[in-house]
Amino acid sequence: xxxxxxxxxxxxxxxxxxxxxxxxxxxxxxxxxxxxxxxxxxxxxxxxxxxxxxxxxxxxxxxxxxxxxxxxxxxxxxxxxxxxxxxxxxxxxxxxxxxxxxxxxxxxxxxxxxxxxxxxxxxxxxxxxxxxxxxxxxxxxxxxxxxxxxxxxxxxxxxxxxxxxxxxxxxxxxxxxxxxxxxxxxxxxxxxxxxxxxxxxxxxxxxxxxxxxxxxxxxxxxxxxxxxxxxxxxxxxxxxxxxxxxxxxxxxxxxxxxxxxxxxxxxxxxxxxxxxxxxxxxxxxxxxxxxxxxxxxxxxxxxxxxxx
Numbered sequence: 001x002x003x004x005x006x007x008x009x010x011x012x013x014x015x016x017x018x019x020x021x022x023x024x025x026x027x028x029x030x031x032x033x034x035x036x037x038x039x040x041x042x043x044x045x046x047x048x049x050x051x052x053x054x055x056x057x058x059x060x061x062x063x064x065x066x067x068x069x070x071x072x073x074x075x076x077x078x079x080x081x082x083x084x085x086x087x088x089x090x091x092x093x094x095x096x097x098x099x100x101x102x103x104x105x106x107x108x109x110x111x112x113x114x115x116x117x118x119x120x121x122x123x124x125x126x127x128x129x130x131x132x133x134x135x136x137x138x139x140x141x142x143x144x145x146x147x148x149x150x151x152x153x154x155x156x157x158x159x160x161x162x163x164x165x166x167x168x169x170x171x172x173x174x175x176x177x178x179x180x181x182x183x184x185x186x187x188x189x190x191x192x193x194x195x196x197x198x199x200x201x202x203x204x205x206x207x208x209x210x211x212x213x214x215x216x217x218x219x220x221x222x223x224x225x226x227x228x229x230x231x232x233x234x235x236x237x238x239x240x241x242x243x244x245x246x247x248x249x250x251x252x253x254x255x256x257x258x259x260x261x262x263x264x265x266x267x268x269x270x271x272x273x274x275x276x277x278x279x280x281x282x283x284x285x286x287x288x289x290x291x292x293x294x295x296x297x298x299x300x301x302x303x304x305x306x307x308x
Contacts, residue, residue: 098247105240111224120223122160126173127236162217163192191268193217196297199290
């Protein structure tokens, strides 16, 4: 009996320009009334079968959208994405796939040590083990060099974590970062996002760990000057040693780096700010996530730079 034919072999065995056109028309009709941001297997299959347009048209972007020029040259079947989300053009030579937890960890350490302007890191939490401490030590060394070296006098480190996960236990993400915050107050920012849904009696009665089910900040961004690692991995020893995730390094992509830096900064602005004495405060003009009303907190978040 012949081996089962994979879907890819089946597609190529029946491919023809006519069939490609049929798939394109079917996908357009079936999904025209749907929210295209949801995507589908048929919609994604049609562009693979259809031939690329010889002269792609420029797609206009909403005013203020990032990366408007990135739509030039996009295959026509994907242009609708650029009408809903920021689009950026990245040369293929600038994209690198990291293949292991250790490579992810070592790359972050190396990038921190060579950063001259900014290190921006967003994660659910920072672990408390030896590997995490070595990562913090790299930040300390980089900040120290920036004070001594005129080549990188303006290095800033911004870290965004979740408040509930980052505050769990007596030794936690906050205590790991406090020494840096105390020593490099003007160069270091630690923001702790607190969901406005965790408040009142719920906040008082639900114990640690369980309170994280109400809502957490889960952005994963690891940015060093104009290069960025996009991943699903947290800053934890298991993700540095034996817990495989995906890691995409975008090298020297200033537009994307600026976009994610602004995104993390905007979420950080509506988050609690960790102070050198381990207290937390809100930036002036921002609504406290669990002392103000839910509506006011959400309105404040929408008005933050980057959420407009």
